[in-house]
Amino acid sequence: MWAASSRSDRGLRLMSDLDIVVRPDQIDIAVDHLKAIGYTVDYQTDGRHKKWSADLKRPQDAGMIDLQQELPWHDLFNRTPADLTSHLQPIRVGEALALIPTPELQALILIIHDQFQDYDYWTGNIDLRHLLDLRTLIATPATTQWQLLSSMIPNALARNAIETQLMLLATLFGVGWPAGWRKQLVPRIQVWRKLLQARVPATRYLLLSTGFLDFRKFPRASASSFVPGPPRKYSSRWFPKFTTLLFLTSLSRKYRPGKL
Numbered sequence: 001m002w003a004a005s006s007r008s009d010r011g012l013r014l015m016s017d018l019d020i021v022v023r024p025d026q027i028d029i030a031v032d033h034l035k036a037i038g039y040t041v042d043y044q045t046d047g048r049h050k051k052w053s054a055d056l057k058r059p060q061d062a063g064m065i066d067l068q069q070e071l072p073w074h075d076l077f078n079r080t081p082a083d084l085t086s087h088l089q090p091i092r093v094g095e096a097l098a099l100i101p102t103p104e105l106q107a108l109i110l111i112i113h114d115q116f117q118d119y120d121y122w123t124g125n126i127d128l129r130h131l132l133d134l135r136t137l138i139a140t141p142a143t144t145q146w147q148l149l150s151s152m153i154p155n156a157l158a159r160n161a162i163e164t165q166l167m168l169l170a171t172l173f174g175v176g177w178p179a180g181w182r183k184q185l186v187p188r189i190q191v192w193r194k195l196l197q198a199r200v201p202a203t204r205y206l207l208l209s210t211g212f213l214d215f216r217k218f219p220r221a222s223a224s225s226f227v228p229g230p231p232r233k234y235s236s237r238w239f240p241k242f243t244t245l246l247f248l249t250s251l252s253r254k255y256r257p258g259k260l
Contacts (some may be wrong), residue, residue, distance in 0.1 A: 017055070017063045017065065017066045018064075018065050018066065019066045019068060020065060020066070020067055020068070020098075021068045021069065021070060021071060022069060023069070024052075027052065027067070027069060030067060031056070031067070034056050034065065034067075035056075038058040038059075038060075039056040039057065039058045040056065040057060040058065041055070041056055042056060042057045042064060051068075051069065051070065052068075052069045053066065053067060053068050054066075054067045055067075071084065071101075071109060084105070085099075087101060087102045087104070087105040088100065088101060088102070088105075089101075089102060102148075103137045103138065104145055104148050104149040104152070105152070106137055107134055107138060107149065108149060108152055108153075108162070110130050110133060110134055111161060111162050111165050112158070112161070114127045114130050115164070115165070116161070118259075119248065119251055120259070121161050121164070121190070121211060122208075122211040122212070122215075122240075122248050123204070123208070123211065123248055123251055124190070124194050124204055124208070124210075124211055124252075125194075125197075125256065125259040126168065126194050126198055126259060126260040128259070128260055131165070131168060131172070131173075134165060134169060135169055135173050135175055138175065146178040146179070146180070146181065150181075156214065157214050159184075160184060160186045160187050160190070160214055163183065163184055163187035164187040164190040164191055164194075166181075167183065167187055167188065167191045168191055168194065168195075171191060171195070186213050186214055189210060189213065190210070190211070190213075193207045193210045193211070197260075198260040204252050205249070205252060208248065208249065208252060211248075212238070212239055212240065215238065215239060215240060
């Protein structure tokens with residue numbers, strides 16, 4: 001979104017890092033070029049992690065560069081990595097040429113990131129900054145290709161997460177609802193829960209269990225081994241393991257910048 005925005009608007013968006021995805025065979029080249037202009041590696045994953053990533057920084061910059069080798073949770077997009085390239089658009093930033101996702105893919109990335117990578121779907125948090133970004137992406141629902149977005153959704157859980165965010169947009173900012181989309185029960189409950197927790201924070205512990213209404217639909221497919229089509233394996237549990245429950249409970253207690 002930063003790359004696609006006008007120069008006058010780039011300083012208005014709150015951000016702490018710049019996410020850049022590079023092909024696996026270009027990782028070393030990318031790191032060497034960034035080091036050549038003053039960046040140093042602040043953090044880099046090791047062999048214990050399934051996916052490679054690195055955070056690079058330099059003293060004069062307010063934020064870091066988050067270098068990735070694939071889109072986050074790309075296995076939930078119901079597309080192979082090769083198929084996703086058709087949803088990328090070329091853009092020039094200064095003297096550089098980059099590819100940015102289409103608005104539909106950007107919306108999907110934002111939602112999946114917040115709901116599952118940041119655990120907001122389970123804890124009931126609202127990432128207000130990304131919700132405003134999402135409003136910008138789909139400010140005119142009539143021009144958004146909802147059929148394209150819908151085709152990328154692989155399962156009921158991901159669809160519930162997307163509908164939850166769209167209902168929040170409609171409730172908080174008056175963004176129109178996509179034509180032809182039904183408002184399902186689970187997203188309605190999730191929105192009610194999120195708004196109640198934002199108003200009365202003490203209820204977040206009592207309402208934690210409402211986040212697991214469709215936990216059984218959570219895919220167990222490895223993020224590093226994408227299989228086209230819906231994931232083949234799902235959780236056989238109706239409720240998370242005790243250790244997972246403790247983790248989510250502790251996460252609910254923490255104040256996280258930008259989240260309600």
